[in-house]
Amino acid sequence: MHYYVYRITCSHPNSIEKYYYGYRSSKFLPKDDNYWSSSKYVIDAIKKYGSSFFTKKIVKIFSTKEEALNYEILLHEKFDVDKNEKFFNKSKQSIWGVNCTGSINKGKTYEEILGKDKALDRKSTRLNSSHITISYAVFCLKKK
DSSP: OEEEEEEEEEOOTTOSOOEEEEEEEESSOGGGOOOOOOBHHHHHHHHHHOGGGEEEEEEEEESSHHHHHHHHHHHHHHHTTTTOTTBSOOSEEEBTEEEOSSOOOTTOOHHHHHOHHHHHTEEEEOOOTTBSSOOOOEEEEOOO
């Protein structure tokens, strides 16, 4: 597998949003990977403005998924993508998946985030708010 962080840039003059940072795991070499994004916002913009106004740049290649995710987290924090109108990203990546709460949980345990009792019954899934079919990151807790 190949792991990389990429940036999509929109050069259309009428688009307020210009950038999207994402990470990708692919069986293809990054330069040969035709994947763009599953972000609803990016896909809608490509439909609206046309693909000729979009470019994809491989920002950095990594040897592990964790390294790529950590770099994506760093870029999302650096550019404050969830609040920055120049970004298609509407939420930040975190070590727990995409974070839609406005707070970053990096380095915290499940117990610190959810409380000890809830963390013990935790079932989690990584859902991405920028994806077409999934609306937000969620922790599903078993009812007692």
